Amino acid sequence: MTPAAPFSRELVLIGGGHTHALVLRNWGMDPVPGARLTLINPGPTAPYSGMLPGHVAGHYDRDELQIDLVRLARFAGARLILGTATGLDRDARTVRVEGRIAPISYDILSIDVGVTSAMPGLPGFASFGVPAKPLDLFADAWARFCDDPPARPDIAVIGGGVAGVELAMAAQHRLTGLGCAPTVTIVERAEALAGLPGKSRARLMETLKTAGITLIEGVGVTELGDDTLRLSDSRRLRSDMTIGAAGARPHDWLADLGLETEAGYLAVDATLRSLTDPAIYAVGDCAHLSHAPRPKAGVFAVRAAPVLAHNLRADLTGGSRRAFAPQGDYLKLISLGRKSALAEKRGIMLSGALMWRWKDRIDRAFMARFTNLRPMPSPPVPLGAAEGVAEQMRGPAPCGACGAKLGRTALQTALGALPTGLRDDVLSRPGDDAAVLKVGGRTLVLTTDHLRAFSPDPGLLARVAAVHAMGDVWAMGARPQAALASVTLPMLAPRMQAAWLAEIMAEAGAIFAAEGVEIVGGHSSQGAELSIGFTLTGLPDGPPVTLASAQDGDALVLTRPLGTGVILAAEMAQAAKGADVATAWAQMSRPQGDVAARIGALAHAMTDVTGFGLAGHLIGICDASALGAEIALADLPVLPGARALLDAHQRASLHAENEAALAGRISGGDGAQKALLFDPQTSGGFLAALPQTDAATVVADLRAAGHAAAIIGRFGKGAPRITLI
Incomplete structure (x- = not known):
């Protein structure tokens, strides 16, 4: 069989937005040999924004809303790091991730982290408000509220744009369906739905009125309390849940990257690369298309995906980049709470149940790209292979971690054939979790363990391997003392060897240090795949358990x-x-x-x-x-x-x-x-x-x-x- 290409380049994607999700899907079908792909995202899923109003209204369950990034990363053969990116070192080309000790190295980087609706400047919002973005956090808060809503809930939505209006109608529909009698109010400091054409705006305003939703225009919110909003005209508005849907803005940390921005958004050229650093791309709502400014809309993120995938591949392989030319107008589909929607493009507006079915079909087709993933077929059996090879290759891939160990019977048979009783300072019994030794008059326990990679993330594997190896020492009633590392890296370029090994030792070292364990050395090698293990000594305070x-x-x-x-x-x-x-x-x-x-x-x-x-x-x-x-x-x-x-x-x-x-x-x-x-x-x-x-x-x-x-x-x-x- 042909050996896998050694890794020579690191491609890192920050954020599991729509563009990056499509790039991962593309990569899974046609990866670049020798390039390791890494996705960094705070959680294991990414919500699809187009279905959020339908989810709030109760038309879709939570799973239908979510792109499963763990499954998508496995399909793409990508490393998934669950954590929030907090900054870059552009000189060293590394990403800082909350909760990780070692920075993540990159050669090419792309950012797709969306925006936030948090309002840090509004007193009380951090404690009593719920931002509509990030979407997954909002969906969590909405689920908790709907689990046990008041009989007559008061809902306030700050922001009278399309997003705020959609959420208000969706919330009103859902709570009514739960048997509640909700009061829903939208507060907009300027004019509601100001960016829409006249016919579409009029239809939405009529829908709000019919639904019994109150709209307050030309008035701002000055403070949030536990169950009250204070308005700029001195009125007080009762609210059991306040949703922030006004003024979605870029994440604060983007401004600290030293990259050119436009109103806080990362400015990119026609190829989607940063105007400041050609090794960095930005897409989706966090990016500003300097060559063709457009409003923030998911359609542009989806249309940008093939261009981004092509350009990342070009940078990794020495090819030519393409320009992204976004369309001038696009279809707007707005949910109306019930299974009804408004469609508008080029001044033509239609609404009703048929438009909902159209929107639903489009949304489900998009999500099907990520739910209908199929594992790549097994490689063909080599010609002239020995008997039994085909059967082994047809079976499931061998597990990582402890699922890859030899069976208990085989191990007992092998150990049972070994000579015992050769030394009086070896006190172990067959089957003990660790060896028990007498060293200089003191009892010492000794154990070793290693794990075949269950994930392509060396940092995650290092932390788990460290905890796993200490288990045998703890199980003997001892305190872990010192560790020797045994690391096998896959075939890598020399500079990547150093980075991978540094990441492994940093992450394992942090786990060990917290338990008072010192890493005193070890052994490293290159092989067919990643594996990490540790040999540990331990000090029992009394007789070993x-x-x-x-x-x-x-x-x-x-x-x-x-x-x-x-x-x-x-x-x-x-x-x-x-x-x-x-x-x-x-x-x-x-x-x-x-x-x-x-x-x-x-x-x-x-x-x-x-x-x-x-x-x-x-x-x-x-x-x-x-x-x-x-x-x-x-x-x-x-x-x-x-x-x-x-x-x-x-x-x-x-x-x-x-x-x-x-x-x-x-x-x-x-x-x-x-x-x-x-x-x-x-x-x-x-x-x-x-x-x-x-x-x-x-x-x-x-x-x-x-x-x-x-x-x-x-x-x-x-x-x-x-x-x-």
């Missing part, structure tokens, strides 16, 4: 939800929801030193749940302690989305081997709840045998600290097997 001392009647406590294996496997297959993947990433990246400190001193036996799944690690305690265990399946904490994926027959690579290894040793249970027991976990929680008298208090303390711990069963006398109830 092993698998062998669980007692009859002990409570079985699990400190983290299950499901990382199936979620990571499904993400590779573009079958998991981006929000669920982001939740799993966040859990795997969170250290557990505080959990270990609370639970370790009380545990009779403890292990961390990793590649062999909950059942595989539990049977280790049962065997070592000569006890049986009972699990209440209904009490298992589970990550969002994991059960649904298991019901849909998604499985991690190691799942089947984990299940086969315990054949005949588990009774009861069925379906997704039972399948969770065999799901390989990465950076999983601790599984501990705690005295019944302490378990409930410990779990309550962990939950108060933000850990989803649970009592899931008990140990009892009998054969070492697992019973599910």
Whole structure:
């Protein structure tokens, strides 16, 4: 097989706006060999602005509104960094991202971050107002309000442009449908709908009147209170929810980039490149087309996507750029609350249900570009391949992280053949999470672990690998002390090797430093793919906690939800929801030193749940302690989305081997709840045998600290097997 091209160039996209989403789709169908694509966005999804009024009105659910950036990035083969970009170092060509230690390097950069409707200059708005943009934050706030609205809610919309009018009509329709009697008021400091042609403006004003929506023109808002707006004419307006839809403006940090701007928007030329820095592009609402100024509208972002994709490719490959020539006029489709819309272009105006169906068809067709993604087909089987190659290549791609580990049976067989008892300063027992050594009269624990990449993001993998490796030390009741890194990078240009390695060590170093661990060295190499691992020493404060001392009647406590294996496997297959993947990433990246400190001193036996799944690690305690265990399946904490994926027959690579290894040793249970027991976990929680008298208090303390711990069963006398109830 032909090896993959080595990486030589870094292309970074900041923001998951409409233009960038289309560029990612284009890249997935025709990537540039040797160029790594990175998307930086605050969240795992990006809302489509064209459907927001319909969502507010209740015509679309939240999923229909969202472009799943996790799925799109996987389709494109792109690294996705979930975080907010806060600035650039243009000399070093790096991006600062909130929550990341290392900056993100780029050769070519594109910015598509939209605008904000926040009003920092309006007293009280930050505390009591809800900006209509960013759209995802507004949608969250609206969902919370609609979950339990007042019987007679008062809604105020600041801004009488098209956006404010659409939202006012949508809110009035939705709340009426929920059985409320809403009062909706629009406050506009100048003239409402001033930019629309006369016929369209008149029709919208008539629609507002018919809907019973009050419009106050020529009056500004001077202050917001908890449930009150103070107006510039001294009137007070009651409001249970105040929506800011006036004066959408660029994000403040753009003004600090040292790039030429127009009213705060990044000024670009006909090729969409910055007038100041040819390595930087800007598109969408955050950009100002200096060669052809246009109003802020999604249609221009969509039309710019093919030009941006072409020009980025040209910069990466040495080709020629194209100019973007936006149309002079465009179709305006305005939602009217109910399933009715107004359409206007070149002075021709139509409205009604037919226009809504037209708008709905256009919006759904746009979103279908991102929901109907299909994984790229497997490469053909080489001619003359050995028997079994075709079967292996037809199967699902091997998982990353703990889903890629060897099975429990294979590992036990290999380790069982090794000589033991050669040294009296090696105190470990077979199956212990870490080696126990005597060094200079002191007890030391030693462990090693590494992860095959589950994401193309080295920083994310480094953080998870660091937390994961410390799990074995914590599970032995010890404090992590020192770490050696083992890093395999894919084939990269020399300058990229340094940048990738610096990013890995910075992100892992921050995780370790917070737990008092020092990185003291390690080993690096280049290989076919990215993998990161760590060898750690740990210092126990007392006798190490092993698998062998669980007692009859002990409570079985699990400190983290299950499901990382199936979620990571499904993400590779573009079958998991981006929000669920982001939740799993966040859990795997969170250290557990505080959990270990609370639970370790009380545990009779403890292990961390990793590649062999909950059942595989539990049977280790049962065997070592000569006890049986009972699990209440209904009490298992589970990550969002994991059960649904298991019901849909998604499985991690190691799942089947984990299940086969315990054949005949588990009774009861069925379906997704039972399948969770065999799901390989990465950076999983601790599984501990705690005295019944302490378990409930410990779990309550962990939950108060933000850990989803649970009592899931008990140990009892009998054969070492697992019973599910």
